[in-house]
Structures are given as structure tokens and as C-alpha cells.
Amino acid sequence: MKRDRRNRHAVLLAMLAGLLLLAASAVQARPLVVWNATASTPVGLWHVLPAASRKHLRVGDYVLFWPDRRSARLFARRGYLPRGVPLLKRVAAVAGQTVCERDREVSIDDRAIARALPVDGRGRRLAAWSGCGRLPNGEIFVL
Structure with a gap:
């Protein structure tokens, strides 16, 4: 028994x-603490919390993400970011908002927020995009 x-x-x-x-x-x-060394976001240690979903993100939040393979190769080749290193960016727009770029001016909901540069810091041409699009559910726009 x-x-x-x-x-x-x-x-x-x-x-x-x-x-x-x-x-x-x-x-x-996923890392809980990351070091940001890029100029696009304040340099230093960042404590990262998992998001339940993209639905909970708001304009002004920061997100940590890994670029897709094609972008990662370009970033590494140009010396922007080594492969395997995540990006830390600020959420500029969320689902339902309209993002436009016309003549290098980036706007969200008809409000100018940034200028897209024609070249990088070494004088190499950057890809240009022109048009408008409304962000569908689950998508965000980062700067």
C-alpha cells in the first residue's frame, strides 16, 4: 500500500x-535592465517592464524591441547598432492615429512633430517615405 x-x-x-x-x-x-548608448533616447540604464499587450501602450511610453532581420542587417552594416541589440524608442503614435510624412515633415494627427533627415551622420542617403496612414489595432509608431 x-x-x-x-x-x-x-x-x-x-x-x-x-x-x-x-x-x-x-x-x-528578456533583459530586465538595459544600457542605452544611442543618442535617440537618453543614455543610461533603463529598467524594462513587460507590457501586457500593445493595447496598453500610450504616447510617451518607451518600448524595447528587436528590429526585424532586414533592418538589423542594415543597422549593423551602417554601424548604427550591432546585431542582436534591441532598440529603445519612444511611442509617438498608437492605433487610430494618422501618421504622415510630406517633404520630410513627420506629422501625427495633422500636428508636425519631427523632420526626417535626408542623410545620416556620415552623409549617406536615408530612405524616404511620403504619404499618410492610420495605424491599425496592435501597431505603434516610434521615434
């Missing part, structure tokens, strides 16, 4: 351990 109970407990413990290992492998670790 005691042996059956011990076997049952051992099986339950093994199953629990397996579930915990499975759950731990599904969770991606």
Missing part, C-alpha cells in the same frame, strides 16, 4: 517537473 502511494507520488512529481520544464522552455527571457 505504501509502495503504491510512493509510486503514485513519484509519478506525479515527475509529471509536475516535466510540466515546469516545458513551461520554462516556452518563456523567452
